[in-house]
Amino acid sequence: MSEGLRFYWYQGVDALLKGDEALAQDIWMSAMLECRVDDVQERTAELVEVLEDTAIESLQAGNWAGARKCYEMALEIDQSFENLILKKILFWQEIYTQHCENRGYEFKTDWFSGNIPIWNQVLKKFMGSPNLSFVEVGSWQGRATCWLLDNVLTDSSSTIICIDTFQGSVEHESMGLGEDVKSLESVFDYNIQRTGRADQVKKLVGFSQDWLRQLPLNSFDFYYVDGSHIASDVMEDVVLGWGLLKEEGIIIFDDYGWGAYQDQPTMHPKLAVDSFLEVFKDRVRVICKSYQVIVEKVV
Ligand SMILES: C[S@@+](CC[C@H](N)C(=O)[O-])C[C@H]1O[C@@H](n2cnc3c(N)ncnc32)[C@H](O)[C@@H]1O
Structure with missing residues (x-):
């Protein structure tokens, strides 16, 4: 598993278990946006694995609600629809980054x-x-x-x-x-x-x-x-x-x-x-x- 992103997968799982699904999605999405289009599938599989492992640990600890949340999220993320949206964003980002380089723009931030x-x-x-x-x-x-x-x-x-x-x-x-x-x-x-x-x-x-x-x-x-x-x-x-x-x-x-x-x-x-x-x-x-x-x- 890519060490760099592991932290974010667990940080998101932590937010999910605390009941903040929106924050969890934000954390995972911003981490996904850092990777190349070609890597999305593999990174998604890692996240699903982290969620499934956490679900098993939660079950073993008697935390049924937490386990259920993680399983449901793992299923949702595994569906290709989410991947498609993300892939689309990443696809456009790559084209856009190249375009900015060609133009010679000098941006220090990217909120766009x-x-x-x-x-x-x-x-x-x-x-x-x-x-x-x-x-x-x-x-x-x-x-x-x-x-x-x-x-x-x-x-x-x-x-x-x-x-x-x-x-x-x-x-x-x-x-x-x-x-x-x-x-x-x-x-x-x-x-x-x-x-x-x-x-x-x-x-x-x-x-x-x-x-x-x-x-x-x-x-x-x-x-x-x-x-x-x-x-x-x-x-x-x-x-x-x-x-x-x-x-x-x-x-x-x-x-x-x-x-x-x-x-x-x-x-x-x-x-x-x-x-x-x-x-x-x-x-x-x-x-x-x-x-x-x-x-x-x-x-
Ligand atoms: C988040 S940035 C805008 C980002 C930009 N649209 C982009 O594409 O990267 C917010 C901008 O609003 C400006 N700003 C903040 N308060 C303002 C105000 N009351 N009137 C005009 N500009 C303001 C700031 O100087 C800053 O440049």
């Missing part, structure tokens, strides 16, 4: 590439169309922006507005990203230049809660909400952005399933996103509710 399969599906209706207007709150080093320029905003008449303080967010210091924050804006500019489409990008430096008030109503096809994760900020971002979006426009909220601050709802996007979904339930079509939440404005 796991979204590519679903973004490919949801944004298909826009790909290559002329005169698209997109807006992004929270651009960081430009990963999502560059992907959109390379894959969706490929007609030169289409544009994206990128709003960012380029000061980072409260969580970045504790994530050890202090040094990256210092160079954020210049790295963003560099990456945008590498797309060859810098003239399609309008950068607005400052707080989204200020800039969003100054943008024209009913003019955007797509809105990516990935700035501050503090619930009150996300709430302002979505309410201010709502009127900017055209009918049938798409909103994507990042980090709905974020692992941090789950015990402090006001520090997490979920509280704002859930409130928005509840209040606007007759005016949106929910396309996806997973780590990201994706909705279409139906009005």
